[in-house]
Amino acid sequence: MSNRRDFIKYSGLATGGLIVSNSLSASTNDSPKPKSGKSTKMKLTFRPYDLQLRHVFTIANNSRTTTPVMLTEIEYDGLVGYGEASMPPYLGETQKTAAEFLAKVDLSQFGNPFLMEDIIAYVDRIAKGNYAAKASVDIALHDLIGKIVNQPWHKLWGLNPAKTPNTSFTIGIDTAEVVKQKVAEAEVYKVLKVKLGRDNDKEMIKTIRSVSKTPICVDVNQGWTDKQMALDMIHWLAEQGVVFVEQPMSKLAVDDIAWLTQNSPLPIIADEALQTVADVVGLNKIYSGINIKLMKCGGMRNAFKMANMARMMGMKVMIGCMTETSCAISAAAQLSPMVDWADLDGNLLISNDIYDGATVVDGKITLSDLPGIGIRVKKGAAPKS
Amino acid sequence: MSNRRDFIKYSGLATGGLIVSNSLSASTNDSPKPKSGKSTKMKLTFRPYDLQLRHVFTIANNSRTTTPVMLTEIEYDGLVGYGEASMPPYLGETQKTAAEFLAKVDLSQFGNPFLMEDIIAYVDRIAKGNYAAKASVDIALHDLIGKIVNQPWHKLWGLNPAKTPNTSFTIGIDTAEVVKQKVAEAEVYKVLKVKLGRDNDKEMIKTIRSVSKTPICVDVNQGWTDKQMALDMIHWLAEQGVVFVEQPMSKLAVDDIAWLTQNSPLPIIADEALQTVADVVGLNKIYSGINIKLMKCGGMRNAFKMANMARMMGMKVMIGCMTETSCAISAAAQLSPMVDWADLDGNLLISNDIYDGATVVDGKITLSDLPGIGIRVKKGAAPKS
Numbered sequence: 001m002s003n004r005r006d007f008i009k010y011s012g013l014a015t016g017g018l019i020v021s022n023s024l025s026a027s028t029n030d031s032p033k034p035k036s037g038k039s040t041k042m043k044l045t046f047r048p049y050d051l052q053l054r055h056v057f058t059i060a061n062n063s064r065t066t067t068p069v070m071l072t073e074i075e076y077d078g079l080v081g082y083g084e085a086s087m088p089p090y091l092g093e094t095q096k097t098a099a100e101f102l103a104k105v106d107l108s109q110f111g112n113p114f115l116m117e118d119i120i121a122y123v124d125r126i127a128k129g130n131y132a133a134k135a136s137v138d139i140a141l142h143d144l145i146g147k148i149v150n151q152p153w154h155k156l157w158g159l160n161p162a163k164t165p166n167t168s169f170t171i172g173i174d175t176a177e178v179v180k181q182k183v184a185e186a187e188v189y190k191v192l193k194v195k196l197g198r199d200n201d202k203e204m205i206k207t208i209r210s211v212s213k214t215p216i217c218v219d220v221n222q223g224w225t226d227k228q229m230a231l232d233m234i235h236w237l238a239e240q241g242v243v244f245v246e247q248p249m250s251k252l253a254v255d256d257i258a259w260l261t262q263n264s265p266l267p268i269i270a271d272e273a274l275q276t277v278a279d280v281v282g283l284n285k286i287y288s289g290i291n292i293k294l295m296k297c298g299g300m301r302n303a304f305k306m307a308n309m310a311r312m313m314g315m316k317v318m319i320g321c322m323t324e325t326s327c328a329i330s331a332a333a334q335l336s337p338m339v340d341w342a343d344l345d346g347n348l349l350i351s352n353d354i355y356d357g358a359t360v361v362d363g364k365i366t367l368s369d370l371p372g373i374g375i376r377v378k379k380g381a382a383p384k385s
Numbered sequence: 386m387s388n389r390r391d392f393i394k395y396s397g398l399a400t401g402g403l404i405v406s407n408s409l410s411a412s413t414n415d416s417p418k419p420k421s422g423k424s425t426k427m428k429l430t431f432r433p434y435d436l437q438l439r440h441v442f443t444i445a446n447n448s449r450t451t452t453p454v455m456l457t458e459i460e461y462d463g464l465v466g467y468g469e470a471s472m473p474p475y476l477g478e479t480q481k482t483a484a485e486f487l488a489k490v491d492l493s494q495f496g497n498p499f500l501m502e503d504i505i506a507y508v509d510r511i512a513k514g515n516y517a518a519k520a521s522v523d524i525a526l527h528d529l530i531g532k533i534v535n536q537p538w539h540k541l542w543g544l545n546p547a548k549t550p551n552t553s554f555t556i557g558i559d560t561a562e563v564v565k566q567k568v569a570e571a572e573v574y575k576v577l578k579v580k581l582g583r584d585n586d587k588e589m590i591k592t593i594r595s596v597s598k599t600p601i602c603v604d605v606n607q608g609w610t611d612k613q614m615a616l617d618m619i620h621w622l623a624e625q626g627v628v629f630v631e632q633p634m635s636k637l638a639v640d641d642i643a644w645l646t647q648n649s650p651l652p653i654i655a656d657e658a659l660q661t662v663a664d665v666v667g668l669n670k671i672y673s674g675i676n677i678k679l680m681k682c683g684g685m686r687n688a689f690k691m692a693n694m695a696r697m698m699g700m701k702v703m704i705g706c707m708t709e710t711s712c713a714i715s716a717a718a719q720l721s722p723m724v725d726w727a728d729l730d731g732n733l734l735i736s737n738d739i740y741d742g743a744t745v746v747d748g749k750i751t752l753s754d755l756p757g758i759g760i761r762v763k764k765g766a767a768p769k770s
Contacts, residue, residue, distance in 0.1 A: 114536070116543025117723065149534040149541075151499070156534075156541060158501025158686065281698050284666070301543065305693050312694055313666055338502065 042107035046072045048095040051350040067323040070098040072136040081144025085136035086322035093132045101133040131298045138299025139331045146372030159337035164365040166190035167344045176207045183212045190363035192216045197223015219246040227256040238265040247271040258286045277302045280309045289316025321346040330357030331373040354381035427492035431457045433480040436735040452708035455483040457521040466529025470521035471707040478517045486518040516683045523684025524716045531757030544722035549750040551575035552729045561592045568597045575748035577601045582608015604631040612641040623650040632656040643671045665694045674701025706731040715742030716758040739766035
């Protein structure tokens, strides 16, 4: 989409590089060397957007046909970084709360986008919560930095793009006939994901197994209340080729979950029990692993820290998503070479994506070579005016 | 030193950037796009070098006037990344063991230097131990990558170069007159470091306090054996303006150290108790913080992970060094904006440094704007042939 802009960008980089390489001056916060040759400030803009779901989406407590998101952009020195906040209603954020939050974000005070640690700490201090809104700034900032250095984040993080995992694909709860049909349509995926925690759990699994041998991931969304019943169910699920069980019981039932993890034949993964960086240490020895979601933890920087931390503690790592465009999905996909399992199907569930980015090839997450988070605006999709 | 090479480099980047930005192809491990336009492989070379110490260096168990190091280079696509292994004799590595280890490292099997996680895991698997030799590869790799993207690592890590700490400066154990003279010479430093753990600990501190009010860091190198005596001493040290105490007792005296940490008025920092990434979790609640050294943990990648991990657990972070050239010191300095305390005086203690890099300005670590680890070969210093 931007041959000319890229050309200007890299010409500028060449000149800037020569100058920098011949000086040994002290780095300072407030003296950026803009490639355009004139002083510049980061500028954050945002607009609401409603994702149209291909199918009615049902989880334990509700059904819906759209997901509200906020699309962000950070402009700096002729480049634009893209970000996104996805706000499924059950998490409490809305386009209104995100707009209020983002209106308070003033990035012009920072000399340059590389001051990530400071910028993200500043954004985090603006208000409590608002993790999706915070993630939308973090993602746009990462996209911008990747574009400045002309590298995708998986490379800046030192990850091997060949090691991306398969993504699971969610099969919504529905009648047996519809479930069978959805499973048939999902043939390309190497892992299916099912939301359990209702009274028809075994029926759902049996329905899928009647037509498919594909491994299944199970997300209970805190739906089970008795630990012995949960353990019995997990034993049964293990026999059915289930790979792991996410958040089987309430996040408050810490002792029960620790007991489950100790006795379970399948890994027990924390989802609702986990918000962001500070929570990871406390989950060691209680869960087998964590499900990292950008919208929950505040973005890519926290996600990378959490993944590393979990690895250092010997925990499994899963990366998940909300219903999102290819913007937030591709951002999460940058991290995916270092996870055990990925559930990055959010962009596949919508009909009005406006970005091209990471794709799924034969069930496997496949990263683009584009810099930053690896996306570009789809041809024909209206860019922000 | 390399206007012409930089010019070729950035011209190449411009072209490569345009091509990459207009394709959305899947990333692969084995299809690098060399900027020089022809296929290229990473090539590691190394040579021994002996650092000449400005003063005889005495710690608890020995004295010496030189420190053997190994200087490494990774060449790729017309660029060279510099690394270094420093091997003070008490740690067990020598120029011979490093040469043997480095001779086994074959980087030509990796498609490009960005595959850091894989490359470092491969190097780590070659043999146990050899952390300094491993660090010399890791540092050169980081330097190379930073040069490819034309950014120093503190920027790629998102750290603010204005937040570098003061470095401490080590005052060796000596006669009262010599100590006073050394303290006077060290006037520019905002923190002094003293090795204790002998029978003249109080005398040493009193001698310094007779001529200076500068805050002091204390490194006991496991020298104290009785926890109550250690606590009494720490209380006394706190009254003398000491900032923290490093490794007061044997790393094996875990219960005693946990008790000390709980009761100490000063932070207790792990040094000998800590080798690398896997050890950090186990030190939580036992020590107040950790001293990260590149030569101990295997390099910058592990150091960054460890620093983040310690932060997430609420622990203090210190970055230390061996006697090193400005190569390894500048590599460590890249991380210093995120630490509480730095002890990066290794390059100040030698008379035959061959690199310019991070400097100390008014006691504060000051990063260069150079890409990678931020160094260049000193004018007149013989580069490797």
